Amino acid sequence: MNILSENLGLLLQALGTTVMMTVVAGIGSLILGVLVTVARVSPIPILRAAAFCYVQFFINVPLLALLLLAVFALPDAGLIMPLTPTAIIVLTVYEAAYVAEAVRSGVNTVAVGQVEAGRALGLSLGQSMRLVVIPQALRAVVQPLGNVMIALAMNTALAAVVGVVELTSRVNKVNLVYAQPIEIFTAAGLVYMAIALAIGLAAGRVERKVAIVR
Amino acid sequence: MGTRATDEATDATQERDHTAAARTGTAMVGLESVNKHFGDLHVLKDISLEVQPREVVVVVGPSGSGKSTLCRAINRLETIDSGEIRIDGKKLPEEGAALADLRADVGMVFQSFNLFAHRTVLDNLTLAPTRVRKTKRAVAEAEAMALLDRVGIAGKAHHLPAQLSGGQQQRAAIARALAMHPKVMLFDEPTSALDPEMVGEVLEVMVSLASEGMTMIVVTHEMGFARRAADRVVFMDAGQIVEQNTPAEFFDSPQTERARSFLASVLPH
Ligand SMILES: Nc1ncnc2c1ncn2[C@@H]1O[C@H](COP(=O)(O)OP(=O)(O)O)[C@@H](O)[C@H]1O
Numbered sequence: 001m002n003i004l005s006e007n008l009g010l011l012l013q014a015l016g017t018t019v020m021m022t023v024v025a026g027i028g029s030l031i032l033g034v035l036v037t038v039a040r041v042s043p044i045p046i047l048r049a050a051a052f053c054y055v056q057f058f059i060n061v062p063l064l065a066l067l068l069l070a071v072f073a074l075p076d077a078g079l080i081m082p083l084t085p086t087a088i089i090v091l092t093v094y095e096a097a098y099v100a101e102a103v104r105s106g107v108n109t110v111a112v113g114q115v116e117a118g119r120a121l122g123l124s125l126g127q128s129m130r131l132v133v134i135p136q137a138l139r140a141v142v143q144p145l146g147n148v149m150i151a152l153a154m155n156t157a158l159a160a161v162v163g164v165v166e167l168t169s170r171v172n173k174v175n176l177v178y179a180q181p182i183e184i185f186t187a188a189g190l191v192y193m194a195i196a197l198a199i200g201l202a203a204g205r206v207e208r209k210v211a212i213v214r
Numbered sequence: 215m216g217t218r219a220t221d222e223a224t225d226a227t228q229e230r231d232h233t234a235a236a237r238t239g240t241a242m243v244g245l246e247s248v249n250k251h252f253g254d255l256h257v258l259k260d261i262s263l264e265v266q267p268r269e270v271v272v273v274v275g276p277s278g279s280g281k282s283t284l285c286r287a288i289n290r291l292e293t294i295d296s297g298e299i300r301i302d303g304k305k306l307p308e309e310g311a312a313l314a315d316l317r318a319d320v321g322m323v324f325q326s327f328n329l330f331a332h333r334t335v336l337d338n339l340t341l342a343p344t345r346v347r348k349t350k351r352a353v354a355e356a357e358a359m360a361l362l363d364r365v366g367i368a369g370k371a372h373h374l375p376a377q378l379s380g381g382q383q384q385r386a387a388i389a390r391a392l393a394m395h396p397k398v399m400l401f402d403e404p405t406s407a408l409d410p411e412m413v414g415e416v417l418e419v420m421v422s423l424a425s426e427g428m429t430m431i432v433v434t435h436e437m438g439f440a441r442r443a444a445d446r447v448v449f450m451d452a453g454q455i456v457e458q459n460t461p462a463e464f465f466d467s468p469q470t471e472r473a474r475s476f477l478a479s480v481l482p483h
């Protein structure tokens with residue numbers, strides 16, 4: 001326990017980084033993922049194809065490979081950005097693919113009649129999407145989206161590999177000094193579990209609040 | 215309602231020998247030689263039909279005869295293969311802003327209500343006026359409340375659709391369409407999904423609309439409604455308009471064998 005209290009400041013700071021990455025990439029991926037879904041179900045073939053390729057690409061490439069690519073290859077190509085923002089962007093575009101898949105399954109639960117009613121009232125296709133389809137689709141997939149957010153929180157740990165000092169990275173550094181892996185890593189594991197639990201509970205609450213009775 | 219219905223019934227009677235072409239340009243809804251296929255299936259066969267302002271046309275016919283397709287083609291929820299459809303003199307535009315504008319003027323009531331499931335009844339009524347017509351929210355809400363009151367469900371304004379009975383949902387759906395001040399209302403079997411005890415309350419609203427002079431095209435199996443409110447009955451079979459007449463003439467002395475056998479199958483004896 002000593003180790004933890006002696007390094008409390010650093011550990012909390014690292015936890016803050018983990019939470020910040022999760023929140024920023026979470027919001028980003030939700031927005032981007034919904035946009036990808038809209039493209040995916042739009043009547044414009046090129047948009048649909050682009051969205052399909054986007055999702056396939058990010059689902060079929062390991063996140064770690066993407067992180068390494070972004071951190072080591074992009075600067076070579078002349079694109080230099082601080083580490084943490086780079087990792088957040090990679091996490092965002094990566095998780096957005098999973099968000100898009102979840103939201104698309106939600107779109108499939110929205111009855112065709114809902115869109116027809118909207119269109120019959122004079123709503124444009126965009127308005128039908130924004131005001132009728134997406135809100136209903138999102139309500140149907142709160143839990144799956146919660147799971148994507150939990151995966152995102154866990155995936156922030158991979159940023160340690162490319163040098164972002166988030167929770168896992170800090171814990172690892174502390175262990176290198178104290179060599180008490182059981183205590184240190186158990187504590188870190190419990191913190192990750194708490195984060196996952198918090199996201200899961202929040203998703204449950206949101207779901208109960210917005211669920212559509214039919 | 216009496217005088218008007220009689221006047222128009224007379225009009226309609228005179229018109230049934232297809233003076234349609236002569237009246238082009240004055241009809242609220244005009245279809246000319248409309249054809250539609252679903253794959254190999256010829257669903258609408260050379261349909262020509264004119265509906266005059268304030269006229270109530272009831273479309274009847276066996277299941278699968280193309281009534282819904284006809285209704286849906288009128289606001290282009292289904293595209294047609296050939297022919298022309300005009301609303302208030304304007305040809306139906308291609309998909310896009312102009313079509314949305316035109317649809318805003320055409321109210322549609324579906325068999326399955328299709329109220330927006332995630333929004334309250336009041337929001338269902340105000341959504342299109344505020345977003346399409348850009349009506350101020352307060353104005354739209356006041357108008358929506360008046361409409362809900364008129365269809366007898368003002369007390370349900372803040373409920374979600376799923377909390378309403380079928381009859382109430384359909385009345386809300388009619389109010390939602392009316393909130394756009396449509397020039398014409400299309401009804402596709404509005405009472406077919408309802409429990410029998412709720413049919414009356416919906417028909418009541420429709421009869422009162424008709425008596426106020428709304429132009430209406432109503433696909434229905436409710437022959438009582440047709441007798442009470444229709445100026446003209448159009449009988450469809452296998453994608454064709456087989457016969458059209460005043461309700462009295464159509465029900466009492468159908469001209470074709472197909473109409474006779476259809477009536478024999480739907481009217482209780
Ligand atoms: N989207 C569709 N795809 C293929 N066939 C369809 C479709 N909609 C309707 N049909 C067919 O077209 C015919 C006419 O259908 P419809 O207009 O719904 O008839 P009605 O409303 O008179 O019962 C039917 O044979 C029906 O099976």
Ligand SMILES: [Mg+2]
Pocket residue numbers: 281282283403
């Ligand atoms: Mg039908």
